[in-house]
Amino acid sequence: MKSIVCITGIIVAIGTPALPAQEIALPMKPGSVRFLVLGDAGTGGREQYDVANQILRFGRRFPFTFAIMLGDNIYGSERPQDFRRKFEQPYAALLASDIEFHAALGNHDDPNQRYYKPFNLGGGRYRTFKKGNVRFFVIDSNYLDPEQLKWLEKELEASGSDWKVAYFHHPLYTTARRGPEVELRAVLEPLFVKYGVDVVFAGHEHIYERFRPQKGIPHFTVGGAAKLRKGDTRPSNLLAARYDRDRSFLLAEIAGDTLYFQAVTRQGAVVDKGSVARREASRPVAAATPAAKAP
């Protein structure tokens, strides 16, 4: 087992060589479900465009078919020109390649985004969709009313043996300064545990974090696709990896009973990679290997 040490804000695994820029650490197995994870992207600023360009570079060698957006899809005003500058232009190449975007709503998002077709919310604040053997649950963590909870429980119960991936804006676990959403955790985690949610993605905090399984569930915070809270993560025994030095996004692949992931900075450095096994697969969690320090 590798020993882990924290250096300048990221966790690195001693003895793990740095990955060259744009190296794909994902297996790209035939028939796998491949997707992009990005959160807090909609600033329209240079950093968002830098990240988008890096996504394109990686996308050429890791062809994914859809993206999940973890909220704060459009910051500030939401005029038509804002949607162009903060979404349609930075991701123009992806949209032209028919990459689907499946957005969750963040606290900076007008709920009317549910009607914006490219976000695939279908007129609702929350929804579920399926890709291969993976069922995604898009939750509106801004307004978790009893109706939504009832819907979630019903959908989780009905999802059978699919992989269950939940994503929403506010992280249930984070070391960032603003802290985790413990009220949301109290409401959502029992459902996730009861119905076997396999992995959770959230944004809101403008950093990257991966938590060791909490009550059996790994939690990722991927909120740095445009904004950054530099130095905002803190050491914690609960953490498997963290990165808060630059903007970042995550590439993910689900093949069989394993989810493979790779976190990438806007400079193209890989700051975390590894795999997690599906909870119901009743096999040990595969070793997740944090990658080397980013340049």
Place this chain on the structure above:
Amino acid sequence: MSFGALQNRGRIGVVAGIVLVALAAACKGEPDSKPAADPTAPVFEDFAKRVEAYMKLREQVEDSVGDLDPTKSQAEITTRATTLAAGLIKARPDAKPGDIFTTEVATIIATLIKQEYSRRPDTVTETREDAQDELPDFVPKVNSLYPTTYPLATFPPTLLPLLPPLPDKLEYRIVQHYLVLRDIESNVIIDFMPNAVPV
């Protein structure tokens, strides 16, 4: 026990407390009188009627504006929201604070919120979003738009089940110490109550 059941129990507990106080007051004067009915019920019924009246008016305005299906055109979404907002504001020219949050229901809701906040563990209080940055910081005004320069602060999920339910076109929002009633699609503040939320 499910979380939902716990929430229901919490609300029942709060309402039961209010009922007990009312019962005690009633029994004090007339020992032989029958147990009083839930004193909050007519207040919540009145609130529901006021919400229903708003929704009826809203339907009329919405009929003239038209429905909206998901579209690639953000311009279409924006135009509809703006038109709907203008129509709703025009339809309620004399709307004022307290039209829906009457003094009676505001008193009960404020009690529910304060009791829920007082039950919160320290960890919740320390990390709750509504005590942090990125908070909406403005004074709400009836028949005005919720300023789009402010985010919509996350509503405490443990509080929502305790409040009177709303149609899916409306929502509660917290702005400083105000509880705001917001029309979601038009972004119009249709009422608010001050001193509802401990700050």
